[in-house]
Amino acid sequence: MKYVKPLLLASAIAISFTSSASDLDKVISSSSQINETAATSQIKIDKIADSMQSRLQQFKTLNKEVEGLEVYNKQVQKQITNQLTEMAELAASMDQVSVIERQITPLMLRMIAGLEQFITLDVPFLAQERSERINKLKKMMDSADIASSEKFRRVLEAYQVEVDYGRTIEAYTQLLVVDGVEREVDFLRVGRLDLIYLTRDGKQAGVWDKKAKTFIVLPDSNISQINKGLRIARKQLAPNMISLPVQAAE
Incomplete structure (x- = not known):
């Protein structure tokens, strides 16, 4: 009976040690799982961070594009406004051209008649050539496929020829x-x-x-x-x- 207590104590220590080892294994296993979970979570966090960084960069890029488009749109709007103003001015000018064209035709006819009278009263040099020039001007005035500006240019050209004769x-x-x-x-x-x-x-x-x-x-x-x-x-x-x-x- 003297050796019973030590034996029981040894058994208790052994049981205790065995229990502690088992708990330690559980702790180690749990720690490993926690580390793995933490590593997995970190990877997810890194991916999320990378994704957020990429999206932030995209946002900044898009924001710059939006700012550029706003500036471009303002400039285009100015151009459109100017073009509308020019179109209005052109429309007004076209109306004036119609009025001027109606007025310039009688003027050209009077100029041709005046030039013909001047040639008749002038020194009779190159009579045939000058008479043919007047006839061409008269025929031109009856032509519908010649613009009024071109008609006026030719009338002025005939006047210039007559002026040159004098010098x-x-x-x-x-x-x-x-x-x-x-x-x-x-x-x-x-x-x-x-x-x-x-x-x-x-x-x-x-x-x-x-x-x-x-x-x-x-x-x-x-x-x-x-x-x-x-x-x-x-x-x-x-x-x-x-x-x-x-x-x-x-």
Whole structure:
């Protein structure tokens, strides 16, 4: 009976140790599970964090795009407003053009009539060419496929041609009735001051008399200067001083 207590104590210690080991295993196992769960949770947290970061970046990008679109829309709105204003101005201009077009046609007709009258009263140089120009203008006015702006340009062009005649010197050949006989003569035009002819044989010259409205014969002493003037007009001689009969200005 002396050895019963120690044996019981040893058994109790053994049982206690066995129980503690089992509990420790349970604790270790539970700890491992907790660690695994924590690791899994951390992975989920990391994924969620990454997803949130990605979405935040997308949000920032979209926000910048929205801001850019707002600026673009404001600019486009300004352009649309300006275009609407321009369209309104164009509409008003078109209405004015219609009015101007109705007014400019009579003006062009009066200009052509005035130019024709001027040519009739002017020194009779290049009579056929100038008459044909007037006839073309009249025919043009009856044409429906030519814009009013083009018609007006051509009328002004005809006026410019007539203006240029007044400050140029020209030589040309044309038929003229001399002493009752139609002959080929050389004409010398000096602006609108003089229109002189010289027969091709160089024996007779005449000048247009504005008062008499006819050609009058010039003295033979003028023939050499007329020949010189013809050569200058044809650029066969350098420009130089010439002496020609000039009628007094009225």
